[in-house]
Structures are given as C-alpha cells and as structure tokens.
Amino acid sequence: MNGIPGGAGPGEDAALTRAAQAGDVSALALLLERHRPGMRAVALSLLGPGTDVDDVLQEAALVALRRIVDVRDPEAVGAWLRMVVRNSCRTLLRASQRVEPMEDVPLPPDQVTPEQVLQSHALRDWIWEAVETLSPALRLPVVLRYFSTGITSYREIAEACAVPVGTVRSRLSQARATLAQALTATAATAHEDAIRRTRASWLEAHDTLAAAERGEFGKVVKDRYSADVALLTGGERLGGAGLLMAGMDSDLSAGVRQRPVHVVAGRSLVVWEMELINPADDPDHCPPGVAWIMTLDGGRFDRVSLHHASRPQAESVPPAA
Incomplete structure (x- = not known):
C-alpha cells in the first residue's frame, strides 16, 4: 500500500484498483470499504431493507475478489462495483421468483485461451487459503459459484452437489460470512503458490x-x-x-x-x-x-x-x- 493516496477521487480509485489487480489485499479491502455506501444504496433500492442486503454485499465482495482484474477503467471501479451488486440483486430476485437465474459472473470472450485465463484469473494464494478453511460442504458450492465457468447458477450447483437449491443458497450465505473472516485472518500469512x-x-x-x-x-x-x-x-x-x-x-x-x-x-x-x-x-x-x-x-x-x-x-x- 506504499504510495497509495488516501483521498476519495477517481485518481485514488485508480491507484487502489491497480494495486488490487497486482495482488495487494489491503488495497482491495480499502476499495470495497470506500464504495460500500454506494453499493449498499444500490442493494437497498432493489431489495428494500432486510438481511438480503448484507448477503448481496458479501456476494459482491467475493465476485470482486475473483474479477477485479477485469476492470479496464480503474477510475470507474465504483460503477463496476455497483454493477456487480445490481447483478447479484437481480439474480437473487429471479431465484426468489423460481425463475432460473442468469450468470452474474461473465465468461471470458471466445478468443481468450485457457492459458490467458489462468494468467489473469488464477486465485491469489491468500484467497485459496481462506477457501481451504471452509468445510467440504461449504467449499464446493463456493468454488463452483465463483471460480468455475460452467457450473455457476444455483440450479447447476444444486445438481452437482446433489442438494436442493434452497440448501445451495443457505450454504453460500454461510460460506460468504465465514470467508469474510477467513480472508482477513489469512491475508498476512505465507501461502502456497x-x-x-x-x-x-x-x-x-x-x-x-x-x-x-x-x-x-x-x-x-x-x-x-x-x-x-x-x-x-x-x-x-x-x-x-x-x-x-x-x-x-x-x-x-x-x-x-x-x-x-x-x-x-x-x-x-x-x-x-x-x-x-x-x-x-x-x-x-x-x-x-x-x-x-x-x-x-x-x-x-x-x-x-x-x-x-x-x-x-x-x-x-x-x-x-
């Protein structure tokens, strides 16, 4: 975090985003904290008050962990984070209406090779360390939801895990809360490559x-x-x-x-x-x-x-x- 200014303008957003894309854990945490009010406002406008708002914000934070490297305009990261929240809210609303949710984690374009995906999207060591702390029942839905490319909807995860869709939602909610603590606890420790x-x-x-x-x-x-x-x-x-x-x-x-x-x-x-x-x-x-x-x-x-x-x-x- 050395040399990253502490203001709140687009220039500071850009510096934090680039640092987060380079693997700086504290930069990503600060970025999420800076934009939390705007992200929460989007969730409240779509979902209304309730526990779903916190659930969606946790989901958006995990998507940001996985997809921060996709941000091409670092100065507009706030709008990107609010879009992630908006997509998560819409997915939740569709699921509650018993309509198959759309994917809220975009697939890489066809011209991108698997090797390029690996280079740009390989999980940071500290994220994997946090994922490994989850129980097997919670770990599999999280890995499929956020890190696979073809098994990300609630229905697909339910089929792969052989549990009801409601159980998938419950386990993901529990896993997100656990990961929020685990990520903080493991960020400063040494991990495997x-x-x-x-x-x-x-x-x-x-x-x-x-x-x-x-x-x-x-x-x-x-x-x-x-x-x-x-x-x-x-x-x-x-x-x-x-x-x-x-x-x-x-x-x-x-x-x-x-x-x-x-x-x-x-x-x-x-x-x-x-x-x-x-x-x-x-x-x-x-x-x-x-x-x-x-x-x-x-x-x-x-x-x-x-x-x-x-x-x-x-x-x-x-x-x-």
Missing part, C-alpha cells in the same frame, strides 16, 4: 487425456487415484476405479474426445471442466461438456463426481401449413 498449483493441474488434465488415448488410463488411475476411489454422479455412487476406466474406454471407443477448457485447483478440491467432442457421425452421443469434480486425500483423488452440461434445447419447428 496457487498459480503454480493450477498450472500443474492444467498439465495433469492434458496428460491424463493423452494417456487415455494411448490406452494408458489404467496406469493413471493406479498412480493418481486411491484404490477405493468413488465415481459419483448426482450424488449417487456408481462404482469405483473399474467403472471409471470402463467409462473412459467406452467414450474413446465411440470416438468421443475431451478437451480441458477450465481448471480450478486447490489442495483438497480440483475441478476440470471439459468440452466433449462427439464424432461427426454421432454428434449427439454425449452432452457438450462435463466437469470432473474431484476431492483429494493424501495427495490422491478419492472421489470423482461427474457433472454433465445440459444439452442444448432443440428449436421447435412450426407445423407445416
């Missing part, structure tokens, strides 16, 4: 698929997965290592290939988001994507939960006249 860990997981995802195409997926499972690994979908255990290998072999035999598009890697939880590429003669063999949601125990994957992306809905064809 999250970027290095995420890079290694990208490589492992690519190497795993390459080994599978060479017919060596069984060796990968033996080396990296626990002997009693559980394969799940929708919260139900389908089988173990044998089924995991059989499923991979079946897809490859059918001409289906996977391509990593996003990786989230912590000490205890890893998410590989894959694009599924179907053969030309069977374009509907598999859904468009799958996420490998994996937990680790003793350095080995002990649970693999597969969450498939929804198939695109076919356009209705009007009846012939």
